[in-house]
Amino acid sequence: MKMISVNEARQIILQSAITKKSSVVPLSEAFGLVTSEDIIASTDIPNFAQSSMDGYALKFSDKNQSLSVIGEMAAGASKQLAIGENEATRIFTGAPLPENADTVVMQEKIRLENERLIIDDANLSKGLNVRPKGAEVKKGEIAMKEETYLSAAAVGFLAGIGCAQISVYTPPKVAIILTGNELQDPGNPLEFGQVYEANSFQLKAVLNQTGIKNIEVFRAEDNPKELHKVLEKAIENNDVVLLNGGVSVGDYDFVTEVANTCGVEEKFHKIRQKPGKPLFFGTKEKKLIFGLPGNPSSSLTCFYEYVLPALEQVMGLPSGVTEIKANVTHHYPKPAGLTHFLKAFYSNGKVTPLHAQESFRLHSFAQANCFIVLPEESLGCEENEEVTVHLLPK
Numbered sequence: 240m241k242m243i244s245v246n247e248a249r250q251i252i253l254q255s256a257i258t259k260k261s262s263v264v265p266l267s268e269a270f271g272l273v274t275s276e277d278i279i280a281s282t283d284i285p286n287f288a289q290s291s292m293d294g295y296a297l298k299f300s301d302k303n304q305s306l307s308v309i310g311e312m313a314a315g316a317s318k319q320l321a322i323g324e325n326e327a328t329r330i331f332t333g334a335p336l337p338e339n340a341d342t343v344v345m346q347e348k349i350r351l352e353n354e355r356l357i358i359d360d361a362n363l364s365k366g367l368n369v370r371p372k373g374a375e376v377k378k379g380e381i382a383m384k385e386e387t388y389l390s391a392a393a394v395g396f397l398a399g400i401g402c403a404q405i406s407v408y409t410p411p412k413v414a415i416i417l418t419g420n421e422l423q424d425p426g427n428p429l430e431f432g433q434v435y436e437a438n439s440f441q442l443k444a445v446l447n448q449t450g451i452k453n454i455e456v457f458r459a460e461d462n463p464k465e466l467h468k469v470l471e472k473a474i475e476n477n478d479v480v481l482l483n484g485g486v487s488v489g490d491y492d493f494v495t496e497v498a499n500t501c502g503v504e505e506k507f508h509k510i511r512q513k514p515g516k517p518l519f520f521g522t523k524e525k526k527l528i529f530g531l532p533g534n535p536s537s538s539l540t541c542f543y544e545y546v547l548p549a550l551e552q553v554m555g556l557p558s559g560v561t562e563i564k565a566n567v568t569h570h571y572p573k574p575a576g577l578t579h580f581l582k583a584f585y586s587n588g589k590v591t592p593l594h595a596q597e598s599f600r601l602h603s604f605a606q607a608n609c610f611i612v613l614p615e616e617s618l619g620c621e622e623n624e625e626v627t628v629h630l631l632p633k
Contacts, residue, residue, distance in 0.1 A: 411478035484533025
């Protein structure tokens with residue numbers, strides 16, 4: 240199968256990532272997800288006329304009279320008061336209005352004379368400082384539409400209208416498979432020929448940032464039989480599988496071969512790009528299988544450019560990678576033939592390519608907040624030239 244372009248790869252992946260699942264979750268677990276149906280208000284909010292100020296509740300028609308103050312209403316009051324002609328009630332923010340009252344005057348706009356309330360507010364109008372019943376949302380109305388991203392404010396709003404659980408697009412279950420006998424866990428001493436394993440840490444971090452918590456991590460020895468067993472289990476129990484390493488053309492790179500024996504339909508293998516040229520993608524029964532390069536920088540680049548958009552589509556999320564234009568701070572040459580994703584730092588309309596662009600280098604990636612995207616036909620960029628920039632999620 241021939242190498243394909245960056246745009247062809249994206250199109251193939253997004254055409255495959257079309258399955259959305261819904262589930263009901265507690266509101267406390269809904270932050271960062273997306274509603275999968277309209278949410279209908281079950282009651283008026285507020286469900287009583289409510290004061291928005293500390294002051295005095297009265298009938299607007301009595302505003303020019305001296306008023307007798309009877310009782311008070313505090314937030315959470317369980318007993319209703321009623322006022323008559325030329326009467327007012329002391330009231331506090333969030334409290335129910337007394338029966339017959341329709342206006343609240345701020346406490347700074349009154350004076351007391353001979354224990355009578357005199358209003359000193361020339362701008363007082365009927366209904367001022369009152370939140371009417373149903374002002375936030377009325378019973379039976381759509382309080383929130385389907386496919387709304389649940390920000391902190393959205394979660395707060397739903398709590399404020401009494402929602403305890405809601406229907407959302409379900410985050411997929413994701414498996415991470417680590418291949419390579421050379422991998423050692425951080426914290427342990429390195430033996431000759433070993434490297435510290437970084438991919439599971441960075442992939443779990445960005446998956447969590449995307450709202451995905453159900454993640455399994457597997458390890459597979461560098462032999463086809465062991466990888467076959469692990470891959471079959473990962474596909475059976477998960478919606479998305481991220482294989483790390485073994486997708487190139489070395490004697491120990493047999494991910495594509497094993498994926499085929501597990502019934503994975505190969506969609507493509509290798510993209511005209513740098514880093515991450517050997518990326519593999521296939522499907523099995525609507526499940527998505529990615530073969531990411533083992534080099535940590537290449538793996539994370541491919542995740543942001545290909546895996547993340549697929550996950551966002553499945554979850555109904557807005558795009559986490561934003562494309563903008565910016566002027567590059569200095570010359571960067573490249574040969575034609577491959578799209579280059581350069582680790583870079585963007586600030587105030589300017590973007591700077593960082594040092595250490597090699598695929599095994601994460602040090603510069605740790606300082607980057609974007610990629611400069613140089614298309615395959617490009618010969619690089621000149622100082623102050625406008626380039627395409629992909630801003631990464633914060």
